[in-house]
Amino acid sequence: MIALLTMSPLVAKGDIVICSWNIQNLGWNNDKRFDKVAHVANHCDFLAIQELMNEAALERLEQKIETTSGEAWSSMASHALGRSTYREHYAFLWRDSAVEYDSGAVVFIDHRDAFAREPYSAQFLSRRTGQAFAAATVHITYGSSIGERLPEIEALADYWQWLEEVYPGTPRLLLGDFNLRPQHAGWAPLRELGAIPAITEGATTLGLTDGHYANLYDNIWKVSGTIDVSERGIVRFPELFGIGHERARDVVSDHAPVFITLGSATLAPTPLNGGTYRPTGTASSCxxxxxxxxxxxxxxxxxxxxxxxxxxxxxxxxxxxxxxxxxxxxxxxxxxxxxxxxxxx
CATH class of the missing domain: 1.10.150.320 (Photosystem II 12 kDa extrinsic protein)
Known part of the structure; x- marks a missing residue:
């Protein structure tokens, strides 16, 4: 089971599962277990990825998830982004039977130079309903304090309006690792534009103690009333494998994925190797x-x-x-x- 909130049916249906996941340093020589990453990703029909370190790793993950699922998948990635020698790619990965790329893949042209890693976006279609949606993803720089994160968070308001111009009439989703909890006052400029976070309870970063999740940094922002979100939650993936947090952080990621389901779609976590999946509880949140x-x-x-x-x-x-x-x-x-x-x- 997973912690879920349910909304009344809204305007647009999609009947797909949309996820966002910071897969820590995907592509570095760090003993990443691509089979475990693929098992988690296979719970999604569409996945926005942060911290992709090279495109070869995305190809490897796509091959592994095709083996895991027995289905065809597709992917796309941004070029390497960053102001220093440390650079990351963004990526989208999707199940061909559920989602198709439509148009408009682009890295944001950041004339103000507000972002260390400019957001990446594209428009997609649900093959199950024909519903279009614009997906944008970003990884806010962590820095040494919350104050260093706020300029990028505040710049997301301008970016949100830019997305509306680039994908007119299409529901927008902003997915990513924001390094800021959704209740922080720094989100006020984006909230004033009608954007709301899908995930408001629980936490997504793996603490050092098994079962403890420290911060709600990962999220999916949307406009209320534009798309039919039926479920939302956090996939506590260490429990899918019956492993502790130290091992999970070493071979998978230090972040858990977040998800929303559209229309009649649902996400049913599938444990492996004796794992026992428990509902997300507030006792483990920060x-x-x-x-x-x-x-x-x-x-x-x-x-x-x-x-x-x-x-x-x-x-x-x-x-x-x-x-x-x-x-x-x-x-x-x-x-x-x-x-x-x-x-x-």
Whole structure:
């Protein structure tokens, strides 16, 4: 099972499963288990990929997923993007029986130079219903602080309007690793344009402790009322294989994929090798200093009931660095809290 939210039928149906996944450094010589990546990807009909390091890796994944599924797949990738010697590609991978490429594959021409890795987009069609959709994908630069991520997040508002001009009348989906939780105030410019996140609960980055997911960074943004989203959720893939997070991060990815289903489509997770898939639960999501209950705050190192009450009383918190305002939380203890991977960033 997977955690799902259901919406009333809207305007456009697609009857396909659309996913987004940061597949950590796909293509580096890092012992990546392409068979496991393909097993997870085969739950999708369409997949936007971030952190593709070379196009040969995409070809290898496409071949592996065709073997896994027994079906034909297609793919496309952007050129390498980045401001330094470190560069990434974006990619789209899709099941030929469900999706076809329509037109307009393009890397955003970023005249303002707002993005370190300019977003990549194209228009596709659902073969099952004929529904068109424009898919755009981006990987926001992590940097050393949230403040360094915000200029790119704010620039997504202009990009969202640009997508409307490039794909007029077509439902838009913005898929990616945003390195920012959807509740952050930095999303205000995009929200003002009517965009909403599909995933608002749970977390997508794998913590170091098995079963713990630290941050909700990955998402799919859309405009309410333009496309029939029937289900949405996070695929906690380590449980599909019955492996721990350390192993999962080493051979698959440190991010879990997110998905939406259109129309009557559904995503049914298929465990392998004795894996037992459990519903996504809030107990494994990150601790938000501004919204977590006092009881939930006590999950943090060095935070007991008294300090939890003080955290609640002193809201709002701009950054976890400010926790040193709490009596007894010196810089050494703050470092342990931040290194625990329990905090939402």
């Amino acid at each position: 601790v938000d200093l501004n919204t977590a209950s006092a009881e939930r705050l006590t999950a943090l190192p060095h935070v007991g009931p008294a300090r939890a009450a003080a955290i609640v009383e002193m809201r709002p918190w701009e950054a976890s660095d400010d926790l040193t305002r709490i009596s007894g939380l010196n810089h050494a203890r703050l470092a342990e809290i931040q290194e625990s991977a329990l905090l939402c960033e």
